[in-house]
Amino acid sequence: MIITCEKCETRFNMDESNVGQDAFRVRCSRCSNVFTAHKSSQGELQEIKKPEGIVEEELKTAPVNLNGDRIIAISNQKGGVAKTSTCLNLGISLSLLEKRVLLIDFDAQSNLSILMGYKNTKSFYEVLHSGQDGLTEFIEKTKYPNLWLLPSNRKMVLLAQKYLHEKNFEYLLREKLNSVKDQYDYILIDTPPSVEFFTLNALIASDFVIIPSQCEYLSTHGVNQIEKIIKTIKRNINQDIEYKVLITMYDTENIHSEVIYTKLKSMYKEKTFATIIDQDVKIKESQIMNTPVMYYDKSSISAQQYLDLAKEIVEK
Numbered sequence: 117m118i119i120t121c122e123k124c125e126t127r128f129n130m131d132e133s134n135v136g137q138d139a140f141r142v143r144c145s146r147c148s149n150v151f152t153a154h155k156s157s158q159g160e161l162q163e164i165k166k167p168e169g170i171v172e173e174e175l176k177t178a179p180v181n182l183n184g185d186r187i188i189a190i191s192n193q194k195g196g197v198a199k200t201s202t203c204l205n206l207g208i209s210l211s212l213l214e215k216r217v218l219l220i221d222f223d224a225q226s227n228l229s230i231l232m233g234y235k236n237t238k239s240f241y242e243v244l245h246s247g248q249d250g251l252t253e254f255i256e257k258t259k260y261p262n263l264w265l266l267p268s269n270r271k272m273v274l275l276a277q278k279y280l281h282e283k284n285f286e287y288l289l290r291e292k293l294n295s296v297k298d299q300y301d302y303i304l305i306d307t308p309p310s311v312e313f314f315t316l317n318a319l320i321a322s323d324f325v326i327i328p329s330q331c332e333y334l335s336t337h338g339v340n341q342i343e344k345i346i347k348t349i350k351r352n353i354n355q356d357i358e359y360k361v362l363i364t365m366y367d368t369e370n371i372h373s374e375v376i377y378t379k380l381k382s383m384y385k386e387k388t389f390a391t392i393i394d395q396d397v398k399i400k401e402s403q404i405m406n407t408p409v410m411y412y413d414k415s416s417i418s419a420q421q422y423l424d425l426a427k428e429i430v431e432k
């Protein structure tokens with residue numbers, strides 16, 4: 117039976133007959149990390165091979181600024197602006213730059229979990245109701261190298277009803293992340309298209325917010341709303357929180373995209389990413405195949421653009 121340390125990823129061969137229960141605690145002899153291993157799941161996870169030749173070697177070794185923006189919420193209360201697609205493909209791009217990445221599906225729609233092939237798994241709901249302190253037990257090592265996922269499930273919808281009127285409900289995720297955040301270089305949080313329990317928790321837990329926005333007439337309205345909330349958080353809770361607008365699904369064939377882009381750029385200036393994500397059918401195709409776009413078609417324009425976005429974030 118192969119056991120992989122969740123922290124340093126060292127793999128150990130263990131004699132299965134020494135283990136009684138399915139779940140058991142082990143200490144890594146290399147980094148001393150103590151973690152829970154599962155008899156049933158060990159050895160089953162076959163890591164998928166990375167697409168070759170899409171990342172320059174020097175970027176892979178670029179150091180992570182531990183005091184930098186490592187916990188990133190992807191938020192906009194406007195629906196369908198590519199929050200989930202960005203969380204997945206940016207997370208994968210960072211993992212290809214050899215960064216250790218945790219994705220958090222913080223949306224009861226569970227779109228991110230579904231896209232990654234996770235159904236009926238535990239979620240933040242179970243994190244709060246298990247009676248355990250940490251998050252580690254609930255985090256799944258995915259088949260993609262350097263990539264972990266805290267999935268969502270349908271029970272997540274109950275959290276909003278249960279905790280919304282409790283004092284300090286908006287700090288629940290931040291508190292839980294404290295115990296695991298040093299194990300990852302980046303933590304990306306996908307949020308729902310509304311501002312309530314989940315988005316508030318995600319924003320308060322984060323150092324940085326990516327606001328995806330399409331180039332459409334009402335886009336500036338959605339960005340304004342989330343910007344106001346971030347500014348309130350900045351004044352009252354976390355003065356270091358920053359944000360940038362990411363243009364998504366840019367239609368190069370359409371003049372109105374260019375007009376709205378110019379408007380967004382003049383409003384948000386340096387608070388827009390240099391990288392723009394084009395409308396690209398490869399994103400849709402890759403999602404049908406449950407595969408991130410850079411594993412589906414590494415030469416596609418959106419794969420290249422999400423890698424550029426990852427480089428912009430690492431170099432920031």
Ligand SMILES: Nc1ncnc2c1ncn2[C@@H]1O[C@H](COP(=O)(O)OP(=O)(O)OP(=O)(O)O)[C@@H](O)[C@H]1O
Pocket residue numbers: 194195196197198199200201202223225227307308309364365366393394395396397399400403418
């Ligand atoms: N660059 C792109 N080019 C073409 N289609 C895209 C692109 N990015 C996302 N899409 C498509 O747009 C739709 C919405 O994307 P996504 O689910 O990521 O948005 P969302 O903001 O997370 O939505 P919600 O608000 O419901 O959570 C999906 O069908 C997705 O495949």
Ligand SMILES: [Mg+2]
Pocket residue numbers: 199200201223227306307308
């Ligand atoms: Mg989504």
